[in-house]
Amino acid sequence: MTNRLKYLLSACFTIILTGAAAQTSQILYYMNLPQNHLMNPALRPSNSAYVGLPVISGIYAGLNNNFINYSDLFHKRPSSDSVYSFLDSEEATDAFLEKLNKKNSISPQVTLPLLGIGFKGNNGFYFFLDINERFEANFVLPGDIIELALKGNDSFVGDEIDLSSFRMDVRYYREFGFTISKEITNKLRVGIRPKLLTGIFSTRFENRSLGIDVNEDYSHTINADFTANFSGPFNVYTDNDGNLDSLIFDDDYFTSFNAFASIENRGLGLDLGATYKLLNDKVMVSASLTDLGYVRWNRDVTNLTTKGQFVFDGLDMSDIPGGDEDFADAGDELLDSLKNAFELTQTYNPYTTWLPPGLTLGGSYSLNKNISFGVLSYSRFIGKQVRESLTLSANLNLSNSLSLSFGYSLQNHRADNFGAGLAFRAGIFQFYFISDRIPVSWDKLKLDESSTVVVPANWNTFNLRLGMNLTFGNKVSKKDDKPMIQNEQTF
Amino acid sequence: MTCRLKIYILLLLAVSFTGCIKDTYDMSKLSDEMHLSPTFAIAGIKGEVSFSDLVKSGDTVIFDQDNFVRVVFKQDSVINIQLSDLYDLDNMVSFSKSYELGVLSIGSIQGSLNLTLNQITQSMSTALRNQIRALDDGKTHLFPPFPQVNLGERSLSAFQNFDNAVFKSGYLDVTVTNNLTTPLSGVNINLLNSADRSAIGSVAIPTVQPGQTQTSSLDLTDKKLTNTVIAAIVLTGSSGTSTPVTISLNNSSISVTARGRDLKIKSGKILIPTQQIASLDNIDTISFDPGFGIELDEVKITTGSLSYTINAGTLLSASINLKLPKVIRNNSAVTHTINTGSGTQYKGKIDFKGTLIDLGSDITQPYNRIPLEYSISVGSNGLLVNYNSTDKIDIDMTLEKPEFDYVKGFFGQESESIEPDTLDLDIDDILNRITGTFLISSPSIRLKYSNSFAIPIKIDFQAMGKRGTETVNLGLDPIAIASPQYPVRDVSSSIVIDKNNSDLPELISLPPGKLIFSGSANMNPGGNNGQRDNYVFGNSRFLGSAEVEIPLEFRMNNLQFSDTIDNFLKVDDENSPIKPENFKTLELNLTANNGFPLGVAVKMSLYDSGSNRVLRTINASALLGAAKVDTNTGKVIESKETTTNLKLTKEFFDDIRNADQIIILFALNTSNDGSVDVKIYSDYSIKFKSSLLFRPEIIFN
Structure with a gap:
């Protein structure tokens, strides 16, 4: 058993460390908050009704990158108090590069609630209505391109600079969700959350192929096959030959009400979830599949597609000595060839972006009615990438007035993620603050004699969810509303 | 209990969130050492350049049908001699x-007077006068004789169309007509110009019978005559008549007439009839x-x-x-x-x-x-x-x-000298840096001319090239200029100076730093044969255009050019992010497939003039290899591929800072080490391809 557990844990670590960062608040899952139904529609708070006010009921902001930390950029010399950067020496640069991944991602996420309503129905029903503004982005920077910038292309001779993992997906959409959860039996609860999505703007970079072969004779073969899709405030300008001239972000786009109110970019989504109690309700297992859905982008769409190959085996000087061309002409010719090889085709076809589905698998054990321990696996599927995280948590729910959760997560290539969540209620006002990663060690940055800044020593994951709910019906009815685990305040 | 627990939990959270200070980074002590040393391997330049790409055919560079290249420098109107440049025929006459005008003839002039007997008797004695008056009674009487009677001065009537004149020749005929009825034994007349009473001359009229006239001439040579003449008249007497005659005091008289003839005047105020000047011979010569x-x-x-x-x-x-x-x-x-x-x-x-x-x-x-x-x-x-x-x-x-x-x-034996002149090409400095041998095989200078002076001309043109103490004479014999033979008015021809009649190849290939010219042009070098058969025409001119032709056929044997220049690699701009010394390495690979029969080697040395030391040398001794040629035709039969690898190390870049000068040496060799002539064809080409491996050290300040 112990060995099997070791293997299991090793496998989990391997998945996590080779994968990418997870998102959303893992800590939230086992807290007694209305917002946890967003992770599993079968989850519900202990109070019988809640109202989420615009913005203040719960801001979620997250930023994950899996490759760079402050401590990766600056180091202290062991023998002195002087500081050096990763550009200080070749060794420092090499050390910096060693920490890079094949795929280096930055994923900001912001969710702003516009409205949240939840209430308990008869016959074991619970209903939620949510309207959320969701901004999600995912940038993936291939490790090769960073190595190319810092070390040059010498090490790639005879090899390929692989840029196929480059991604740039940004979307901003509005989510109208209606959640129904139902006690099927005393042990089983299911939930479903159909969602209507309206897109506001998006970009999606479909990278089918992108790379540079550095040949033995130092010639370069560039292969590219991608489509960049834009919907929203992006103006594409072309020159007289129809080639892309510039892409300008239109600042005025959002000054019109229509930019936010339009429903031309429509989509559907679905969250499914279930919980099941075992072992005399001491153990609860749960599972959810969230963000199954898509947005069809129809409004102000531009698609820029190119597919081609270009071989650069030198600047052709054939026509320069005779005076037919000068260096500028040869350069222009090279650029023209490059342009022609990767001629951008501009179309205006609607495109679809799929939401990155999340699979949550959880299990918890209730020590008593207030304390429980949980394990939670969350997998997010972003294209071909799988971002995995595993969270162990200890949860305390006192009645429905205080909810406290401590978590330890393996995520984002790190094993030092400690998180915590706190929610407490004062009357109908419920305040909460959750972060999956609370820096446990800090560095002081002494900028000069009088100013000092304290920054996390390792903080490549940032997420924060905080807000205030209006809760009603906080008196727990032990008879009618038994929690799925012994921690009644939580579930 | 519950409240206390809550407090404990909050405290725990506070402690947890606060965490601990792991380290302190004093950013004021952030090392300035921030640099990057990426190594880049890129393809450099490439291309295929043919001679015709480098140089376009035209008036100067000519590609023959077989693509052989000749360089021709043409200059029209290098000689433009017009008729007026040689001869001044504008004012030769x-x-x-x-x-x-001399002595002129004038027409006759005449003046006269009439004296009646009554007037005559008034100059007689009273007795005689009374006697004669008494006989005027209408009857006939013997006219009594009378002695000399001085009639005094009497004016003749004025000469018409005459004021005065001095005569070269001519006569004044004085005629006395006796209309008395008694003979006059003679009349003496003395003529005076009335204006100044200058004497004209005297005449003595012999006996004049009644009704008769007697004339006596006066030579006017050198005499002056005015238009009014006074005659002092003396009648020498009369013998009277022997038969009775009618004596009338008023109806009988004598008249005196003065009439000029054959008059040629020297001067005066007169009317001159139109006449041809006879004193001129009417023949002259215009020279x-x-x-x-x-x-x-x-x-x-x-x-x-x-x-x-x-x-x-x-x-x-x-x-x-x-x-x-x-x-x-x-x-x-x-x-x-x-x-x-x-x-x-x-x-x-x-x-x-x-x-x-x-x-x-x-x-x-x-x-x-x-x-x-x-x-x-x-x-x-x-x-x-x-x-x-x-x-x-x-x-x-x-x-x-x-x-x-x-x-x-x-048109004479004019001899125009070409004054000795020295054309300093100002390339001594360059020539001093050139060693080795160089020969252009077949240069030529062609002077095309059009001559419409039908005058034999011979030109003796001498030139000497001088490089240092070495000289080469052109060695050109005098050349006769073709001239037209009348009625042919224009002839076109040319003078060619080439290796067949001179040492032009040797002179050009010296190559000279100075060219010393002299010579002369001689007209009618054969002298005057009396035929006077030279012609010049109104539009005669000598037009000449020069054409220097250099067929690109040459040989070079280790022709070297060296120069010392300031160290252009040194970057003085302290703020420049990339300086040569910041390169850790730079490697240049050049592959060339040379279709030209010309090899090039380059050597570059960093030189410190202060210590008189060569610090570092890069030697591309076979940058381009000369293509193989057919030794008979000089034409390339096989191109030559060479690969050059130039590796510039950190030490080289460091030495750039210490060198103030760079010595560059180019060495050129034609195929077969310059032992045969090679020819350049326009379709010769060179393919080249280069790649660079460089590692700069980019320093961020």
Whole structure:
């Protein structure tokens, strides 16, 4: 058993460390908050009704990158108090590069609630209505391109600079969700959350192929096959030959009400979830599949597609000595060839972006009615990438007035993620603050004699969810509303 | 219990969130050492360049049909000699003559008086007068004799159209008519000019019978005569009659008449009838002066005129008739009449258009002369004018800027020298840096000319190239310039200077730093054979264009050029992010497939002039290898591929900072080490491809 557990844990670590960062608040899952139904529609708070006010009921902001930390950029010399950067020496640069991944991602996420309503129905029903503004982005920077910038292309001779993992997906959409959860039996609860999505703007970079072969004779073969899709405030300008001239972000786009109110970019989504109690309700297992859905982008769409190959085996000087061309002409010719090889085709076809589905698998054990321990696996599927995280948590729910959760997560290539969540209620006002990663060690940055800044020593994951709910019906009815685990305040 | 637990939990959270300070980074001590040293491997430049890409064919560079390349420098109108540059034929005629009018003839003049017997008797004694008066009774009586009677001075009537004159010759005939009825034994008459009572002369009239006249002439040579003459008359007496005659005091008289004849005057104020000046011989000569040693035989004038100016030094009007018997137009001699009127100056022109002038009709000087026939008539136009025999008429004639059809003759033995001159090419400094041998095999200089001077000319052109103490003479023999043979008016030909008639290849291949020119051009080098068969035409000119042709056929044997220049690699800009010394390495790989029969080697040395030391040298000894040629034709038969790897190390870049100069050495060799001539064809090409591996150290400040 112990060995099997070791293997299991090793496998989990391997998945996590080779994968990418997870998102959303893992800590939230086992807290007694209305917002946890967003992770599993079968989850519900202990109070019988809640109202989420615009913005203040719960801001979620997250930023994950899996490759760079402050401590990766600056180091202290062991023998002195002087500081050096990763550009200080070749060794420092090499050390910096060693920490890079094949795929280096930055994923900001912001969710702003516009409205949240939840209430308990008869016959074991619970209903939620949510309207959320969701901004999600995912940038993936291939490790090769960073190595190319810092070390040059010498090490790639005879090899390929692989840029196929480059991604740039940004979307901003509005989510109208209606959640129904139902006690099927005393042990089983299911939930479903159909969602209507309206897109506001998006970009999606479909990278089918992108790379540079550095040949033995130092010639370069560039292969590219991608489509960049834009919907929203992006103006594409072309020159007289129809080639892309510039892409300008239109600042005025959002000054019109229509930019936010339009429903031309429509989509559907679905969250499914279930919980099941075992072992005399001491153990609860749960599972959810969230963000199954898509947005069809129809409004102000531009698609820029190119597919081609270009071989650069030198600047052709054939026509320069005779005076037919000068260096500028040869350069222009090279650029023209490059342009022609990767001629951008501009179309205006609607495109679809799929939401990155999340699979949550959880299990918890209730020590008593207030304390429980949980394990939670969350997998997010972003294209071909799988971002995995595993969270162990200890949860305390006192009645429905205080909810406290401590978590330890393996995520984002790190094993030092400690998180915590706190929610407490004062009357109908419920305040909460959750972060999956609370820096446990800090560095002081002494900028000069009088100013000092304290920054996390390792903080490549940032997420924060905080807000205030209006809760009603906080008196727990032990008879009618038994929690799925012994921690009644939580579930 | 619950509240206490909550407090504990909050405290725990606070402690947890606070965490611990792991380290302190004093950013003020952040190392300035921030740099990057990426290594980049990139393809550099590539291409295929043919000679025709490098140099376009045109007027200067010519590709033959077989693509052989010749360089031709053409310069039109390097020589442009016009007729006026050699000869001044514009004012070669200058004729100026003064003609004195001399003695002129005038018509006869006449004056007279009449004395009645009554007037005569008043000069007699009273007795005699009374006696004769008594006989005037209508009856016949014997006329009584009477002695000498002095009638005193009596004025003759004035001469018409005459005021005064001094005569060169002529006579004044004094005639006495006796209309008395008694004979007069003689009459003595003394003539005086009434104005100044100067004597004219005296005549003695012999016996005059009644009704008869007697005349006596007075020579007027050198005599002055005015228009009013006084006659002092003395009757020598009368023998009376032997038969009775009627004696009438009032109806009988004597008359005296003075009449001039054959009058030629020297001066005076008279009316001069129109007359031709007889004192002139009416023949003259117009001389041409075309220049020293030039003998003109014949001139055909297209357009032009003989301009004349008449200055009349007389009050008489004149009519001048000119005839140029050897100036022929339409088979007739040119004639011209000039009527001066009464003015003092008169100008005009004699049209010479289309005339043929024979300048050789004078056997004593059968060139540069044409005869002139003329006559001058003068007159006073019926008016009294003052005249003097020294009065003159001046005639000036010029032949200004005529346009010739041709001029035939002998144009002398002019010798124009090409003054020795030195053309300093100012390349001594360059030549001092060149060693090795270099030979351009077949250069040539072609002087194309068009000559319309039908004059034999020979040019002796010498040139010497000088490089240091070494000299090469052109060694060109004198060259005769082709000239047209009349009636051919123009001939085109050329002079070629090449290896067949000179040492031009050796001179050019020296190569010279200075070119020293000298020479001469001689006209009619055979002298004057008396034929006077040189021709120049109105549009005669000598036009010459030069053409220097250098066929690209040459050989070079280790031709080296070295130069020392300032260290251009050194970057003085301290703020420049990339300096040569910041390169850790730079490696250049160059692969060239050379289709030219010319190899190139380059050596570059960093040099510190302070320590007189070469710090570092890069040697691309086989940058380009010469292609293989057919030794018989000099044409490339196989290209040569070379690969050069130049590796510039950190040490080299460090030395850039210490070097203030760079010594560059180029070495050129044609195929077979310059032992055979190679030819350049326009389709020769060179393919090249380069790649760079470089590792800069980019320092961020």
